[in-house]
Amino acid sequence: MERLKLDFHIHSYYSPDGNMKPKDILETALSKGLDVISVTDHNSTKGGIETRDFAEEKDLPIKVIVGQEIKTISGEIIVLNLDEEIPRDMTLEETISYGKKGFIIAPHPFDKFRKGIGDDIDPIKDKINAIEIFNSRTLLSAHNKMAETYAKTNKIPGVSGSDSHFSEELGSSYFMIESKKTTSAIFKNIKEGKISIYGRQTGIKPHLKTSMIHLFK
Numbered sequence: 001m002e003r004l005k006l007d008f009h010i011h012s013y014y015s016p017d018g019n020m021k022p023k024d025i026l027e028t029a030l031s032k033g034l035d036v037i038s039v040t041d042h043n044s045t046k047g048g049i050e051t052r053d054f055a056e057e058k059d060l061p062i063k064v065i066v067g068q069e070i071k072t073i074s075g076e077i078i079v080l081n082l083d084e085e086i087p088r089d090m091t092l093e094e095t096i097s098y099g100k101k102g103f104i105i106a107p108h109p110f111d112k113f114r115k116g117i118g119d120d121i122d123p124i125k126d127k128i129n130a131i132e133i134f135n136s137r138t139l140l141s142a143h144n145k146m147a148e149t150y151a152k153t154n155k156i157p158g159v160s161g162s163d164s165h166f167s168e169e170l171g172s173s174y175f176m177i178e179s180k181k182t183t184s185a186i187f188k189n190i191k192e193g194k195i196s197i198y199g200r201q202t203g204i205k206p207h208l209k210t211s212m213i214h215l216f217k
Contacts, residue, residue: 007174008067008080009107009132009161012047017210021186022051025170030062032171032213036186038080040067040107043088057177069107070095074160075117078105078132081183092120096127104128104213105159105186108135110146125154130190133158136172136202157193162202173199 011018012025018041025047039048040135049064055064067080071088072095079086079099079135086098096104106128109116114137121128133148164170176196179189192196 001178002035004035004179004181004186005033005174006159006175006186007034007162007164007171008038008040008065008105008159009069009078009135009163010037010039010170011049011069011163012039012143014041014047014050015165016042020165020167020170022054023026024062025051025061026062026169027054028167028170030060030170034062034171034174035181036063036065038065040069040078040080042069043071043085044068045083045085048063049083062180063183065183065186067170070099071115071119074120075109075115076107077128078107081187090180092117092124092206095160096124100127103130103190105113105130105132106147107132107161108138108147108163109145109150111135111138111140111143112148113139113143116143121150125156129187130157130159130171132159132161134173134197134199135163136169136199137163137206138201139204139207141201155193157190157195158197159190159195160197160199163200164205164206169202169206172202173197183207
């Protein structure tokens with residue numbers, strides 16, 4: 001067993017509002033002491049696959065889990081450990097059915113300024129594996145607190161994620177678990193809920209920067 005430091009919400013240049021290349025992600029993640037990351041581009045697994053393959057090719061001391069942040073008609077949902085891209089703009093139930101072989105996380109669920117799934121989480125709460133209870137890009141701490149309260153009330157494991165689109169954000173929040181460094185062991189230990197959360201909010205600046213990226217991509 002190791003004490004692992006994880007960030008499960010990272011965007012590469014395959015997201016329309018991000019600019020990090022896989023090499024940038026890995027160099028920054030290693031400099032922040034991260035042991036496990038997931039690249040979760042908007043409606044795409046390309047960044048996750050490319051980052052994982054690069055890390056394995058270079059034999060880097062970091063584990064990369066392929067992920068994707070999928071837009072549903074209710075908001076966004078994250079699916080990890082699935083190379084296949086899931087179609088966007090389906091219902092939550094349809095999206096989760098596609099992603100049932102992966103590990104499902106509800107990101108920033110109660111963030112009213114972004115695409116959280118909000119109260120639509122109730123019908124699918126038994127089918128998700130974790131809730132993001134701290135997201136660095138969530139502007140109001142109350143929205144993170146709502147997610148934390150919901151997770152505790154419903155006995156769903158809570159994780160955190162930087163939601164980074166740029167290198168300076170990566171690792172701004174993370175969580176720690178005791179686990180072997182294998183995908184199955186990591187997911188098992190998250191489900192058991194032995195998780196420590198760390199993080200800081202990154203404020204409005206990253207949002208302004210992503211708006212500029214949209215203009216020039």
